[in-house]
Amino acid sequence: MTPAIRPLVAGNWKMNGTGESLAELRAIATGLSSDLGQKLDAVICVPATLLSRAAETLVSETVRLGGQDCHVKESGAHTGDISAAMLKEAGADYVILGHSERRTDHQETDELIRAKTQAAWKAGLAAIVCVGETAVERQEGRALEVIGRQLLGSLPDDVKSDTTVIAYEPVWAIGTGQTPTAEDVEKAHAFMRSELIARFGSEGAKLRLLYGGSVKPANAVELLGISNVDGALVGGASLKATDFLAICEAYRTL
Numbered sequence: 001m002t003p004a005i006r007p008l009v010a011g012n013w014k015m016n017g018t019g020e021s022l023a024e025l026r027a028i029a030t031g032l033s034s035d036l037g038q039k040l041d042a043v044i045c046v047p048a049t050l051l052s053r054a055a056e057t058l059v060s061e062t063v064r065l066g067g068q069d070c071h072v073k074e075s076g077a078h079t080g081d082i083s084a085a086m087l088k089e090a091g092a093d094y095v096i097l098g099h100s101e102r103r104t105d106h107q108e109t110d111e112l113i114r115a116k117t118q119a120a121w122k123a124g125l126a127a128i129v130c131v132g133e134t135a136v137e138r139q140e141g142r143a144l145e146v147i148g149r150q151l152l153g154s155l156p157d158d159v160k161s162d163t164t165v166i167a168y169e170p171v172w173a174i175g176t177g178q179t180p181t182a183e184d185v186e187k188a189h190a191f192m193r194s195e196l197i198a199r200f201g202s203e204g205a206k207l208r209l210l211y212g213g214s215v216k217p218a219n220a221v222e223l224l225g226i227s228n229v230d231g232a233l234v235g236g237a238s239l240k241a242t243d244f245l246a247i248c249e250a251y252r253t254l
């Protein structure tokens, strides 16, 4: 954790969730309306189909909503795509961009992610920009090189800390139950911090750096307590309110 940076715990529901899941969202919001909610910001990135209903269902401001991707354009002939402005209108304040599943499934490049980040800002959304190495890249000793390249390529030049969040998600740790050692997470986050300060100066020092990949209640205190880890991007464990809240609880002790 970085002193003076307010933590952010973000959930990524991916392609999961139905109308019934809104009860979990309500339970998360209720859980965070206690003093726990004063210790952190929380956002749940639901499937786009649930955004409007999720926005209606949330009675408190303790949880923000996010989308999981957006198109670079505001509107037009792009069948199946959703613009950042549409996400905003549906109730989102954040959008995840460049998740490894999109980089892989949809061949998204750093250049495209950078354009999407600008589109998100223009629509009034904060971008959660994801980076992370694959297992092979790690075995080849290229993890930091890959993270550095993705950071450089995926971020526009005018990054501001109130509209941009970075998520380090090692691809091999996503949905596998495996996590890097605390030393490896610390090394990756320290590297990102120094790269971001070198490029963005004081804004780079204030950017929130999330760790993502098999975060669960059992490892939350250890992972969230690491230097320069300012929150988490949680996949599977964000689908159940009890798990997500148990992860947030780590900030009571940190």
Ligand SMILES: O=C(CO)COP(=O)(O)O
Pocket: 012, 099, 169, 173, 174, 175, 176, 177, 212, 213, 214, 215, 233, 234, 235, 236, 237
């Ligand atoms: O991809 C993730 C969040 O974006 C992480 O997923 P898991 O927490 O399920 O490993």
